[in-house]
Amino acid sequence: MSLVNFTTREITCKIVYYGPGRSGKTTNLQYVYSQVPAERKGQMISLATQADRTLFFDFLPLDLGSISGFTTKFQLYTVPGQVYYNATRKLVLQGADGVVFVADSQLRQLDENLASLQNLQANVLEHGVDIRTLPMVLQFNKQDLPAELILSPPELDDALNFRGLPTFSADALHGPGVFETLQGIAASVLRRLSEGGGGIRRL
Amino acid sequence: MSAPDGNRPKTGASIAPPAGSGPGSSATAPDVGRRKTSGAPPAGSATGSGAGDQLQRALDRISRVRGVRGSMWVAADDGIPVAQLLMEGVRGKAIAALAASLARKVSGASAATGAGRVRFVQMEAAGGTLLVAPASDDLLIVALADSRVNIGLARLEMIRAAEAARA
């Protein structure tokens, strides 16, 4: 849940990057971290296995500067993608103000994408949140791979975008689409916040 | 969260009890083994006063009894030493855990038989004697002794310590 401090005029929001294993969630954060100036970011923390799979979360605090007179900070988190780590994934998802669903564009990963979307829905529900009110964007990552291996954005949109959410094509390893995605979810979250009434509906 | 490697911080240097001191001094003999003190006093207690020092003084008196190789206050539920005064080679952690386990089992048996609150437990083994006196629901006074021990004196000091802790 967003923290709004009227005394210090600060807003802090939590964005969670969700998706199946190896879809590029950590890569998104690593790219953001590599590009953002030092004065605008905190230390990136990655709790990973020896094989560099996210074990618990990656965390990156960002300072977006002043928006409407409020110092706006975003805390970016990734979750582990493997089904095995659902217990910890649920913990990280708690209190999310917005979600970036990072889909793996590879054809062979379509089922994993769908399963992960369903898992997201289930976990959000367990936290007592109506997912329809949760700001969310879809990122179709790995669009740089050979065309015969991936689904096109319209195909992915058809397969995964049940809610008509904003979508962004990306190649997180090299950067295209990463900041566009982040800007998209930031705008979504801040818009919801400015709508007032708590924004996200709790069931 | 426990301290690194599960070890409690040691606060004191090695000490030896003075010869011929304490009640029934003929029954006490200078113990040549080096003793180690550990256990931090409770927060807020000043040097020379406070509950922590009281506990430590009780251990001093018990340890002066001939044959006592170590004494300690033990958290009854957790089986962890609260304060201890032990000779080198005495495994405080093991004794604390086992003494608490023993006290719990004996208390349970005593309650089941209607014998009432346990005042003192004495367990003789081939290598020594373990003495346990419950001070309260959550605190025990424990002593480990060898075959030379004056059981009566040790028991007296322990029960006194337990009563003082209850007061």
Next chain:
Amino acid sequence: MSTTSVVEAWTEKPLVRYVDQAGARLVVVMTTAGQVLAQHGFVRAVDLMAASALGAAIMASSAALAEQLGERSFGALFHAGRRHGIHLAPCPTPRGALIVLTVFGRETSIGLVELFYEEFAAALRQAAPVDQVREPVLATDFEADLNRSLSSLFRR
């Protein structure tokens, strides 16, 4: 009925002895990634999966905190609950860095668990195979590896 089951046979004898001595209700021996090598007391794979993922996550968080403080590592972690306590500790072995999660009830104590955990850790270090070269796990095989362990523990 509580059972002990192992993926790697060398863990069994030390585990059975530890459970008996410490009076533990549940024990998981796992890698730092949460992959289970041996367990006692769990009857459902989903429960074991959650416990091992959470246990590994706690240890990873503690290690990150230690790094922030300039510590090399922390030792054991103990949480006391109303009905249960948990003891979570790292256990370096020749087979690799392991984690042991112990859940115990009021019939035993943290003192006993800590006492016998030290013996258990020493027994694991002693029993661990030194001659096996562990192949690096490919990212593609990572989750399969995790699930394989679980399947082998709950094979009917």
